[in-house]
Amino acid sequence: MSNLPDNLKYAASHEWVRSETDGTLTVGITDHAQEALGDVVFLELPEVGRKVAAGESCAVIESVKAASDIYAPVSGEVVANNSAAVDAPESVNADAYATWLFKLRPDAPAQLDALLDAAGYSASIAE
Amino acid sequence: MNAPARLTPLHDQHLAAGARMVNFAGWDMPVNYGSQIAEHHAVRRRAGMFDVSHMLALDLTGTDATPFLRQLLANDVARLRQPGKALYSCMLNKNGGVIDDLIVYRLADDDYRLVVNAGTADKDLAWMRSRIAAAGANVTLQGRRDLAMIAVQGPQARELFGTALPQLREATMVLAPFVGTRVGEAFIGRTGYTGEDGLELALPAAEAATAWQALAAAGIAPCGLGARDTLRLEAGMNLYGQDMDESVSPLDAGLAWTVDLRDESRDFVGREALARNPATKRLLGLVLEAPGVLRAHMPVHTDAGAGETSSGSFSPTLEKAIAFARLPLDVEPGDRVSVDVRGKLLPARVVKLPFVRNGEALI
Numbered sequence: 001m002s003n004l005p006d007n008l009k010y011a012a013s014h015e016w017v018r019s020e021t022d023g024t025l026t027v028g029i030t031d032h033a034q035e036a037l038g039d040v041v042f043l044e045l046p047e048v049g050r051k052v053a054a055g056e057s058c059a060v061i062e063s064v065k066a067a068s069d070i071y072a073p074v075s076g077e078v079v080a081n082n083s084a085a086v087d088a089p090e091s092v093n094a095d096a097y098a099t100w101l102f103k104l105r106p107d108a109p110a111q112l113d114a115l116l117d118a119a120g121y122s123a124s125i126a127e
Numbered sequence: 128m129n130a131p132a133r134l135t136p137l138h139d140q141h142l143a144a145g146a147r148m149v150n151f152a153g154w155d156m157p158v159n160y161g162s163q164i165a166e167h168h169a170v171r172r173r174a175g176m177f178d179v180s181h182m183l184a185l186d187l188t189g190t191d192a193t194p195f196l197r198q199l200l201a202n203d204v205a206r207l208r209q210p211g212k213a214l215y216s217c218m219l220n221k222n223g224g225v226i227d228d229l230i231v232y233r234l235a236d237d238d239y240r241l242v243v244n245a246g247t248a249d250k251d252l253a254w255m256r257s258r259i260a261a262a263g264a265n266v267t268l269q270g271r272r273d274l275a276m277i278a279v280q281g282p283q284a285r286e287l288f289g290t291a292l293p294q295l296r297e298a299t300m301v302l303a304p305f306v307g308t309r310v311g312e313a314f315i316g317r318t319g320y321t322g323e324d325g326l327e328l329a330l331p332a333a334e335a336a337t338a339w340q341a342l343a344a345a346g347i348a349p350c351g352l353g354a355r356d357t358l359r360l361e362a363g364m365n366l367y368g369q370d371m372d373e374s375v376s377p378l379d380a381g382l383a384w385t386v387d388l389r390d391e392s393r394d395f396v397g398r399e400a401l402a403r404n405p406a407t408k409r410l411l412g413l414v415l416e417a418p419g420v421l422r423a424h425m426p427v428h429t430d431a432g433a434g435e436t437s438s439g440s441f442s443p444t445l446e447k448a449i450a451f452a453r454l455p456l457d458v459e460p461g462d463r464v465s466v467d468v469r470g471k472l473l474p475a476r477v478v479k480l481p482f483v484r485n486g487e488a489l490i
Contacts, residue, residue: 093162
């Protein structure tokens with residue numbers, strides 16, 4: 001079974017979200033997602049300053065096998081992206097939770113409540 | 128559509144090794160055992176093995192076997208003089224489209240072994256039986272689902288194979304490239320689909336698990352369909368259903384070299400259609416010169432007109448995205464083109480195939 005830390009929130013589209021003390025949200029993809037994708041070889045991340053809507057495709061991850069979209073888990077503004085991950089895409093496979101992809105300043109922090117907890121995400125991928 | 132996936136005689140071995148399984152042509156097959164890229168490098172640098180039991184071995188025997196195959200296949204089995212020598216060929220329909228691509232080994236004038244693709248096996252058998260009936264040929268065609276098949280590939284493949292299976296070592300070591308031989312109930316061919324030296328072993332299904340375990344114990348890495356695809360792509364080898372099918376002429380799919388027109392009296396199926404319809408495209412390689420990954424069915428813009436990729440992926444050996452593309456006839460290796468990658472036009476360089484052979488980058 002894949003690894004699902006309890007301190008994170010999850011989107012059914014396989015992103016994880018961590019709330020930071022400064023009010024921003026850190027986003028990556030789940031261990032389940034990296035395992036399904038296989039060896040990751042390319043990442044395209046959103047520019048800092050871009051406004052994204054919840055559910056909007058805002059990044060691309062490509063493995064040897066396939067390309068997948070990454071969706072904004074909530075609405076907000078991109079305040080950082082992880083260029084180290086772009087330079088070493090395989091780090092997503094090595095540790096999907098240590099390898100964050102971008103950070104958002106959410107428009108409405110209450111949108112976080114719509115995301116899944118570890119048990120809810122675990123149930124969604126078991127279906 | 129929803130029939131349960133078929134299992135090869137090595138299915139338990141894949142599950143025990145923690146393989147990630149996928150449905151491929153109706154078979155539950157390993158796509159990787161962890162890292163597809165690591166498996167790819169194992170084959171280029173040392174040795175890897177693939178369960179290819181989903182493909183179908185066929186025995187075609189009888190006094191008319193040679194004339195029948197000379198009429199059935201676009202390549203000419205009369206070229207095979209040395210016993211056991213193998214030939215890669217397309218089997219065409221009357222319109223010149225590709226029903227399947229296959230390997231045929233000539234063991235004797237009246238004794239051939241063929242290996243066809245998994246997804247086309249039933250269609251191939253039906254077609255071949257109809258051709259046998261139409262020709263009234265004195266041949267017997269037997270599908271060999273009683274066999275398992277393992278491809279062992281890589282610069283150290285033959286050496287490690289001989290260590291793992293000493294009873295087959297001697298036969299293996301004297302085998303010339305592109306030659307196959309029977310050893311008791313087993314069949315070994317020095318052939319493959321990776322661009323490396325190696326062997327393909329067919330053996331009774333009941334003996335497959337023991338052989339697989341011995342090969343693994345000798346240090347040969349189990350490899351899945353994922354690595355098989357990137358290896359064949361680097362090696363410039365077509366994949367049926369992707370780079371050609373019944374709607375594509377071999378002349379447009381980079382396979383003109385497999386269509387043997389030398390004997391003008393040989394009236395093989397599809398010959399007339401190919402003579403009427405010369406090539407309209409040429410198959411060449413693309414190397415992406417920007418970050419990103421090439422995939423099948425991406426539009427290609429060239430100074431000579433439009434083209435399209437037929438296969439693409441990330442090349443672990445070159446660490447760049449590569450593709451096969453069907454391009455206008457005036458496009459030449461060295462030309463610069465642009466590829467529509469998910470809505471963005473990215474620059475690519477046209478190259479001759481293959482990209483990699485025997486561990487060496489050729490581009």
